[in-house]
Amino acid sequence: MAASPPGQPHLHTLYAEHHDWLQAWLRNKLGCLFTAQDLAQDTFLRLVVRPRELDAGQNPRAYLTTIAKGLVVDHWRRAEIERVWVAAMLERPEATQPSAEHQAIVLETLVEVDRILATLADKPRQAFLLAQLHELTYAEIGVRLGVSERMVKKYMAQAMLHCLAAGANFRAALG
Amino acid sequence: MSMQRRHEQEIPYATLVQAAEWFAVFRSGRVEDEERRRWQDWLAADAGHRQAWARVEAISDGVAIAREAPQAASAALHAASQLGYRVQRRKLLKAMALAAVTVGAGWQVARQDSVQALMAGLGASHRTGVGESRQAVLADGTRLWLDTDTVLDARYDDSQRLLVLHQGVILVETHADDVYPARPLIVRSRQGAMRALGTRFAVRQFDGHTRLDVSEGRVEITPLEAAASARVVAAGEQTSFTRHAIAASGALDPARQAWTQGMLIAQDMPLAQFLAELSRYRPGHLGCDPAIAGLRVVGAFPLRDTGQALAMLAAALPVRVRFTLPWWVSVAPK
Secondary structure, three states: OOOOOOOOOHHHHHHHHHHHHHHHHHHHHHOOHHHHHHHHHHHHHHHHHOHHHOOOOOOHHHHHHHHHHHHHHHHHHHHHHHHHHHHHHHHOOHHHOOOHHHHHHHHHHHHHHHHHHOOOOHHHHHHHHHHHOOOOOHHHHHHHHOOOHHHHHHHHHHHHHHHHHOOOOOOOOOO | OOHHHHHHHOOOHHHHHHHHHHHHHHHOOOOOHHHHHHHHHHHHHOHHHHHHHHHHHHHHHHHHHHHHOHHHHHHHHHHHHOOOOHHHHHHHHHHHHHHHHHHHHHHHHHHOOOHHHHHHHHHHEEEOOOOOOEEEEOOOOOEEEEOOOOEEEEEEOOOOEEEEEEEEEEEEEOOOOOOOOOOOEEEEOOOEEEEEEEEEEEEEEOOOOEEEEEEEEEEEEEEOOOHHHOEEEEOOEEEEEOOOOEOOOEEOOHHHHHHHHOEEEEEEEEHHHHHHHHHOOOOOEEEEOHHHOOOEEEEEEEOOOHHHHHHHHHHHOOEEEEEEEOOEEEEEEO
16 A cells, blocks of 8 residues: 555566566676576566665666676676685595585685675785684784784774675575 | 564664774784773673674674685685676675665575565565655655655555654655545654644654654654653654653754755754764764864755765865775864
8 A cells, every 4th residue: 555665666667678688688798598597587686675776867778787797796706716615625535525515505605705805905805814714813914914913903893894784694594 | 675674684883883893802812801891891781782793703603614624715715806806896886885784684585585576565665775865655645755764664554544664764744634534644663653633744763762843733642651641742843752751842943854855954063963964874984083073063965965065064164084985984183
């Protein structure tokens, strides 16, 4: 019974008019129909979750491709993480390899960490990973990055704030 | 995304800043007893602090899962960061800015449903993003203005016209009901109900209280847990109430409704308060050096371009605006 917020019913039209075009555009970029289907769907999902970003005056296809490009980048980054991680696990002696399920959980976590930290400046990002992943002390990190311990502490706060503000959830839930 | 999830996620930005700072203190491995006590006091002071700290721990523990193979994890992250798309991605994310604070959980939920199902459920609420304000006309002709970062549910049924304000600010201009007998129009905040008696009024949801400004007609307030103390507020008056009590009414400040025109009007407003108001219209942090917090601000500032508002501020007062990051701005003495 409530009036719909302005701009939103409009999503149906957007979907009907541009979905096939977007999927073809993605397929051309990715060379894979299935991934193109997934990412086209994800693009519209993102529009639903963040409807306020689409202004009435904007060219819808330009806007859709902006979102889709971001998702393509995510896709490639994810593939790269998977490639390197899986290769490293395969190098381990079989007895010390974590279970497939556990590996998948770590992989999901890494993808999320990458997604969140990609927009953080380089030094805070490195400081955070050195501390949290490699368990180095602030003094050790300071030496590596060529900054004072005080600065490392600042970087740590900055990185954590970044994660908090981005709604990070590294406890990867599977399925 | 469901309204409920969005609600659980809400932690003031200032609290996130404090939680992140405490994280950096603890991670250093050198914490004095005195500092630990201050941290405990901080935790004890507010449920929001504890919630923020729980998220800090979840993030910290979450990363720790990759510690069993730090080299492989680092190599994988490094490889991804070398793909050369960071700049482009950063631009995109900058545009999305910190609106993502409340989206994280919603995004996960959203992925599990089909696009169509989500679209069908959208009509249930009205919302504005940070920096956005908008007008809406409800089914009965009642007009509504939503200020920045506002979430509202309009739930009309046979017996009442109910507007549930989850957060933010609304201005309501009621319209005679199109149904006979007329249904009451009620705005519900977290602290109680406001029943319109033919009227134009604004409601702002604060953390622990609700403020009501009545420009025309009258509005009856019933606090959630003190129905007996219900009271009518007349045109030209404003008041605040909690779940238990209503404050004495004062004179209405018309400048407070300037947001419907996209303006923030300051009449001798302390700088700290001015920046707190302005920060509601921008994502991220907008800090004020305590040394200049008491400076007085006068003028009309555009809310749709807060960068312009800050530039005007710097031109009018002996202050300097520092953009450390696009979303981290501090105002300091010149």
